Amino acid sequence: MLLEENQIAFHSDDGLIFGGVKEYSRQLAEMIGLGSDSEFPQAGIHTILDIGCGFGSFGAHLGTLKLMAVCVAAYEATGSQVQLALERGLPAMIGNFITRQLPYPPLSYDMVHCAQCGIIWDEKDGLFLIEVDRVLKPGGYFVLTSPSSRTQGSSSQVKMERRNMLIPMEELTQKICWTLLAQHDETFIWQKTADAKCYESGKQGSIPLCEQGDDAHSYYKPLVPCISGTSSKRWIPIQNRSSKSGLSSAELEIHGVQSEDFYEDLQFWRSAVKNYWSLLTPLIFSDHPKRPGEEDPLPPFNMIRNVMDMTANYGGFNDALLEEKKSVWVMNVVPAQASNTLPLILDRGFAGVIHDWCEPFPTYPRTYDMLHANGLLSHLASDRCNMIDLFLEMDRILRPEGWVILSDNLGAIDMARTHATQIRWEARVIDLQNGSEQRLLVCQKPFLKK
Structure with missing residues (x-):
């Protein structure tokens, strides 16, 4: 972010994303198994929830690819990420699911993205990850870029820190039927299962299914330690959804x-x-x-x-x-x-x-x-x-x-x-x-x- 004459200019090198946002987006696409980020729709990715979006450069880049990225960040008295994104002409709103659910229904987004967003995901017995699982569509992706890249020290120390972070995440993600799809340096991508029966197989341990109807109308309800959306008619893997604009008669039904x-x-x-x-x-x-x-x-x-x-x-x-x-x-x-x-x-x-x-x-x-x-x-x-x-x-x-x-x-x-x-x-x-x-x-x- 630079001041040029009487305007603020945002360059592709976002301060939170090393190597520039275009290179970062291309890297994510390759980790998913795509040739380039222009192929995100082929993987069923059309909507992205960007948690703690910084300058909004990732969302701005996704917008050039005709994807809908919404920035969500907590209220800040100064230096607001949401206000900055809105002034750039990007979709954004204040939201904080540390204690309450976001005002979205289950199965809302194809990808949830967190680049050094400041959330400790393994706290509260994984309650924050369960909320991500709630808003993530079947087959959707959770992208986490950790802060370990800013750690000073040897490469072995950095690797040890990543490993220490990954161990509790591995345990929690297995409970909610996510698979670690890829890892590259400080970036990790998990994929949510497309099989609703996985949550009934006992792999989720102590995390029960939410009672039917509990998630019918989510409006800032308290966070709940249960899995949502498995009985919904909208449980359709993102890879199976219509890629064309508009919805079919069957989808409307x-x-x-x-x-x-x-x-x-x-x-x-x-x-x-x-x-x-x-x-x-x-x-x-x-x-x-x-x-x-x-x-x-x-x-x-x-x-x-x-x-x-x-x-x-x-x-x-x-x-x-x-x-x-x-x-x-x-x-x-x-x-x-x-x-x-x-x-x-x-x-x-x-x-x-x-x-x-x-x-x-x-x-x-x-x-x-x-x-x-x-x-x-x-x-x-x-x-x-x-x-x-x-x-x-x-x-x-x-x-x-x-x-x-x-x-x-x-x-x-x-x-x-x-x-x-x-x-x-x-x-x-x-x-x-x-x-x-x-x-x-x-x-x-x-x-x-x-």
Whole structure:
């Protein structure tokens, strides 16, 4: 990370990854048995959970390979990894599973990656590894780059330290049916079994299976010392999953979704995204403040880098943005009170999370360029949430000059416009002219609040 004039430049040589991130990624691919990291999808790797992501260089590189890498790191008062990743335009959120489960369902990611992430994996009788096993899909990979490479001393001392670290890890990984696939210097790769019966064979020792239904809706539950997901219909090895974009009818059926409903939702969002951009483009041109000494604003090709869909449903809004070739990534949020469609969203290769909108979202202030919600206000109207608190939280998340698009019924939109005015957003109500009660509220957070 270097300061070049008035910008911070991130080079491929991440301080946590020796030899540069491209070489590191190529090494991981070879350890898995691939020719290059461009072949990750051939091994079933599409989504990666990067724990303690440093400068985010590994995730940024994976993004160039069209893979979805999400950074998760604990809250830091200064020097935040999550905030740095978000400012780079990379998917990231605050998360810490030292005491609680991450807000993901079982069988969520194809790979979990930890490069000197500061977690002692063999503590608490392997409870942290069991949580990794919970979110890892069958046949998925756990990559651990240990800190032994920073050890001063002879090569024999380094080897001894690695061996001492590996012994307890070997015992724990055998209990959870992982196989040590490869080791190269300080990097280890384990592969989770694709055979659910392995957990019933007695190899797992004292680690029991979770009771059926315990993992149906994971939202910051306490860590549990049991194996999850073995009875799920989603127990499909990553190597057997569809490699093409989109899900087949059979895969949709696993999620309890009818193909007709799914594609009707996608058609709706294709039309809505075209409508949104036709509305936003003239607003950006006309309302973008011209600050002293600045030239006229450029066309808004890169003014929106990330979007939070606060009511993601099937992830159709995300899909429609990709089809329109918008260079944004979307954090798909499934409200904790809604039907849990997060497994479907994650299986589509999108970033997503479960969240209760009566509580603060786990991110830093001013980290999103656009917030979008369809029907959230009327959904929460009968809940315990205070609407003005929700709008204050949205204002905290939104960057200056960021946009908010809310779609809801007329009563909810009128209420929302009142709250938007109270927090000094510029707000416009738009009638869709389709004879329905549905309205759009398009808001912009000003650069300076008067």
